[in-house]
Amino acid sequence: MKSDNFLKLWVGLFVLAFFAYLFGPLILMSVTAFNSSAFPRVAPWECFSVEWFNVLVQDDKLMHGLRNSLIIGAGVVLIAVPIGLAGALMLTQVSARVRPIYYTIVISPILVPGVVLGISTLIFWDRLGSMFGAEYDSFFYDGIFLTIIGQSTFIAAYAMLVFISRLQRFDPALEEAALDLGATHVQTFRKVLLPFLKPAVGSAAVLAFLASFENYNTTVFTIVSESTLTTVLASKVRYGINPSISALAVIIVALTLLGAVIYEIMQRRELAAEKAAAKVAADAETAGVATTTPVATRASKAGAFADPAVFIVLLVFAAGLGTVYFAGTYGLEECKVRVAEQKRALTKKRVKERQTLEMFKGAAPSEDTGAAGGGQPKIEAKGTEGYRGIFDPGNLEGQVESEKNGKVEAKGTEGYRGIFDPGNLEGQVDSSEQQ
């Protein structure tokens, strides 16, 4: 019994650690979006701010990429969902001998690395284009078209899996009944099978859009000279990062959470409605009355926005948004000034410490001061994160400081570089004094 409890404790800890691994990175990233520090980090915390959201919205490249991503997502939904539907229906039609081969072929795009899919799509349409002698601005070379096709290759297989799992629950007797009652095959398809598959169409479309929206491996090859949100993000993340990317993540995480909560609420409603329907049906049966179940159908048909719980969630979400925005702008400037002052004080202290150290070392010949001056900017860079904090008010001070010390060395050959620097004059005076 004792070991059983011990085991339970371990399982609990493991589950906890697992979810920490799952959510930790996302939470930390979201937190960095509200720190005014120019480098995305949690500590040291500077000021609570929403300015990175403004930076994000004003980023034209990202917005252009976002627009392309939305277009591509819509295109993929329009292509991949019908293909997936046809693929799933086809699976039920092909003979048992062909089925394994067919299944292997259509499922393969899921297993083939996205990079390979992107490359093969790119090459295929490129060769086709050159075979037909197409112009370079025709669709054979158009990044958006190629990306839609390339992504649909494997997203259609996802959609197909969704339809297959729905079809497995389909009762063939329904189809037979419709045919017996004189419906044509096409009518049966449209009036019986399609309505049954309708929920699956919705979830396949959502899945397809999300898969397209976040795809990178295939897109990066097929997009050619265009850009999508992910390719813009990738190049941003690779070459210098700032918290506006975290701000984007916050938006996406918030939307995802909102979607999940609404989905959960609606799912619970549906369960409740189903239970109610079952109860009504059971009651009717005992009473011996044939009845349809208007209550249940009405309940399940009620739109998402009419649902009070969903409405409350949306309201809370909006209120939270407003509060955060207000808190992020209120008192921001004062806080920034304060942080800048703190930084300046820290820098000054460090410089002073350094100077005292030099003094204790004894009289410094000019070469030595030069070397020390050369070393100085490094310390400065550590304090203010180098060029990353280039727009930080506290930074200017540091630069002036380092200019002052660096000048000794630089004066001979490169003195003219900082000729317009306000700190320059002082620095020169300083260095001539030292010399």
Add this chain to the structure above:
Amino acid sequence: MIQYFQDFFHRHGTALSIFLLVTVGFWIFLMIVLPQAFMLDFSFRFNLPPAKVGGPEDVYTLSNYKFMVYGSAGNPDSFNVIDVTVFFRTILAAIFVTVFDLALCYPIAFYLAQVAHGGWARLMVLSLIVPFWVNEILRAFAFRIMFGSNGVINSFLITVGIVDEPIDLIGANIALYAGLGYAFILLMIFPLYNAIESLDKNQIEAARDLGSPWWRIHWRVVMPFAKPGITSGCTMVFMLSAGALAAPQILGGPSSLWFTQIIYQWFNTGGNWPRGSAYAIILLVSCIVLVLLMMRLFKVRLGEIGR
């Protein structure tokens, strides 16, 4: 054959038949089979300027594959050290990520499928899915913030006093493995979950009543039963992590390349598409061969995967 098509048209009506045949045909031929065939063909050709394509110089060659193995003509070593090393390191790292994910996800999948009930289980499944709606790049970015030299992990280690200086977690590829493992958790958990869920609880009870300790129950009862799910999850995680590009680009250390990055270089900065295709074919074929070998080893059939 004709009889078959007549049957087909009769059963579905002309419009629906045409829709099915055209759509599936477009998918299989223009999107799956022909592009792969063209890529294979392309990988056996020289890198020619557009004007010379189709000319007398446009002949088949093995040079792109030779380059992968032996390197350029002026290569002093007996084989292409950089590319071959990167290739094997990628495969090994992908295997490592797969094993890591399996070890991480198996207990969770078991917990979800057999232990947790009702609302709590639903909540857990939902919270598993939520992180995977967030963009792949953003997830990698989150790991970069965490594992940076002044990131949370290093600050924590320094505060606790385990280390004095920040460790270069990105350079040591720890961030990369953590990020890749994270990216494919969902692909591992769901096949495992589906497999374990269908296991009859009585079997576990029986094993327990007969005095089996918990680890033997897993080893002799649950795992053999869940073998198709385990294979399916491992196959997907292995293939996708070997073919990953975003995470290695963002989280990879400056000195370590992922094989897909070399392919990417041949297409972008290298400007040699045939060679890039040859490398992609090498990646694809060796991954498939490895997966088939593993399936042979664990006696699982291909048809059981992806269900």
